[in-house]
Amino acid sequence: MDDGERWVRVASAGDIGPGDMTPVEAAGHSLALYHLSDGTWHASDNTCSHAYALLTDGWLEGHIIECPLHGGRFDLRSGAGQGAPIEADLTIYPVRLDGDDVLVLL
Numbered sequence: 569m570d571d572g573e574r575w576v577r578v579a580s581a582g583d584i585g586p587g588d589m590t591p592v593e594a595a596g597h598s599l600a601l602y603h604l605s606d607g608t609w610h611a612s613d614n615t616c617s618h619a620y621a622l623l624t625d626g627w628l629e630g631h632i633i634e635c636p637l638h639g640g641r642f643d644l645r646s647g648a649g650q651g652a653p654i655e656a657d658l659t660i661y662p663v664r665l666d667g668d669d670v671l672v673l674l
């Protein structure tokens with residue numbers, strides 16, 4: 569791609585069950601990878617947009633991730649913050665599967 573984006577393998581799909589999440593490092597990014605209970609995959613920055621906390625230390629409920637520090641919530645389908653104390657949306661990244669490989673577009 570001419571804008572520098574590329575698909576990067578970040579995990580094996582079989583290692584992350586539905587309803588689970590894991591931190592991953594890829595191409596200098598600290599990411600959170602989510603396998604939602606509906607079977608879809610999502611990725612975001614792992615650092616909360618509010619202050620410093622890792623979202624993978626928080627709680628995953630459906631398509632919502634809740635930050636462990638102040639309880640801020642984000643919709644993983646869009647990155648949209650779900651009210652106070654969140655003022656900035658979360659950066660999310662496209663995810664696709666290639667066999668057992670989970671790829672994120674960075």
Ligand code: FES
Binds near residue numbers: 616620621654
């Ligand atoms: S650091 Fe995440 S809600 Fe405050």
